[in-house]
Amino acid sequence: MNRQQRPSLLVPPSALATAAASRRSFLRSAVLGGALLGSPALLAACGGDDSGGGGGGSTKTVKFGVNEAKDSGPAYQRMKGFADAYTKKSGVKVSANYVDHNTFQESINTYLQGSPDDVFAWFAGYRMQQFAEDGLLTDLSDLWPIDGMGDAFKEASTSSDGKQYLVPYDYYPWAVFYTKSLFDKNNWQPPTNYDDMVSLADEMKGKGIAPFAFGDKDGWPAMGTFDILNMRINGFDFHMSLLGGDEAWDSNEVKKVFETWRNLLPYHQEDPLGRTWQETATSLAKGEAGMMMFGTFIGDAIPDAIDDLDFFIYPQIDPSIPADSLDAPIDGFALASAGQNQDAGKEFLKFLGTAEAQDAANAAADAPMIAANENASQDSYSALQLKSAEVVGAAGHIAQFLDRDTDTDFASTVMIPSIQDFLKNPDDIDGLTKSIQEQKVSIFGS
């Protein structure tokens, strides 16, 4: 699973570095004095058609907006694989517009309101629902059910109106990673319940190994721990409605999550706020830490240790809540309602969801993705990917990760600093949750 684009060293996923040029950011940076941000105009219009060939409304061309820069590695190769396979199969020309991942994400609002491509790559979750509610996406419910995709995928592609707006193509689960060599050497077994996990952590601590490798300099990695604790303690439905803005953050449920986390903090590496996720992964690979709650793209930071890695799903905490939900962000394709060629776009999307298309994408790339379609071939998968597919296939519910499951403003301007505050000062849970709630009301309006 290759997610190198998401966690680049300098650019966390949801809070964004560069200023993409748009009418609004132009105004903003002008106010800031120009020189302050001094950002050159990037991606003036990502609706630009880089092949130059596509004649606007022709039924023989469909425009394809891709959130990968040209020649940027396997992720790009897979996108090109999708496009080439469709052209070969249907004779329809796919005019692809390749844009750097973060740039694409940062300019998405302008892009969708300008002249977007017909089909574009995006994510499942609240970030998709917001666009659907604002009428920026076309209803795709007539493409569902998709052969080879279960209910969890359908749920993740569904907006608040009960209709589907996404065709998933890959995902990458979050789980507890460990190195087999360290576990074998000490004769440790992956824990199956919370108490086992804590006693294993005690044993690791006794040997001078930090039980959990932990870093949150980038702001988002610790969200993974919050998500899983909330899902295990309060259940999937509460987690989703909390992130959707329908629950209070100063409730006892949320406080319990932070309390549990506080009790676990002594088992986490010290000083997480100065450590990037790559450095965190390195300490796991070096055996300085025993476990790490992270996404499967962890291997990108420690390619040499990748064969030594294995993972287990975060164990059950509350016996009344099954441990069958997890974070597994799903990437998918959507149809922009401002796209010129709705019918051709839908036809293309129908193809993109098939096992055939996802196989073609994997065949075109040096490293495969975990295809969302369970009928896709798994021949090229690594051991970690095979296990990921198995685990996600068995999951009852899939969450998309905090920054994709809630309002972006809330995730980046409230939750990142709040979680970092908690890690600095884990004892003031009442003050923390009160502050989050006040800011949540200010952003969500209720």
Place this chain on the structure above:
Amino acid sequence: MTTTTPSTTTSRASSSTGPTRVRRRLGVVDRIVVVLMVVVPAALVLLLVWLPAFGSVALSFGTWNGIGGLDRIQWVGFQNYHDIATIYPPFWPAMRHNLVWLVFLFVFPTMLGIFLAVILDHEMKFSRFYQTAFYLPVVLSLALIGFIWQLFYSRDQGLINDVFHTQVDWYGDPKINLWAVLVATAWRHTGYVMLLYLAGLKSVDASLREAAAVDGANQWQTFFKVVFPVMRPINVIVLVIVVIESLRAFDLVWVINKGRNGLEIIAALVSQNVIGEATRYGFGSALAVIMMAISSVFIAIYLRIVFREEQR
């Protein structure tokens, strides 16, 4: 003046068909040129500075997520300002950090820069080499500097902790990361100030020093009583640069941790709220307006100094 005189003479001599050029009053073409020279920059300033500035002030009284037209803005009065001051935890730390930044930049790197300039001004061996070495960081972008210093400061893999066998969390501990960042900024700022003063020192008339020496002044007295006051224009420029640099401090903290966890500064907060995917345009504009108000105070002071200078 000396350059225009000959051309006027030649045009008078060579042509009798263009009497308008000789007159004191401006000709049509000249008038158009003058009007254009006034109108075009004025329009640009209006369009690029004042319009966005007032747009920002207007936006700061509403909430808008950037989707849909301007008619979807909800006007909320002073709510954003109220929220910033009451329930937005990073705001007051940010104000404090900007102030610390200003004082620090003024005290340490500026003084050090002057000191280095004075030393390098004495024709010493390898002075070119030292000049280059001290000035080199100025050429690097702050973003790159953040990256370079990450290699020093990293807790687990950084040079400093490795050499001294310490475990200080330079960038992560909110009690010290601001100072760590300020050292990195100073590394760059010192060279900048040094170069400005070096240029200033070179332009000081040597006879002034000789006169001071003849009057029996020692090195200290010569510098503080004669040379330093003569460099007044440079002093004003450096003062302004320090203020500007500390207000627009942004790149370094943005590269390090996006201006969070001990590194909150106003410019980074504005960016967090409006740049990229985040779309709190009203809230971010309110922060920008606060920043603009603070800048205006310094701009007003600067302009007063400049105008007073001109009146003399």
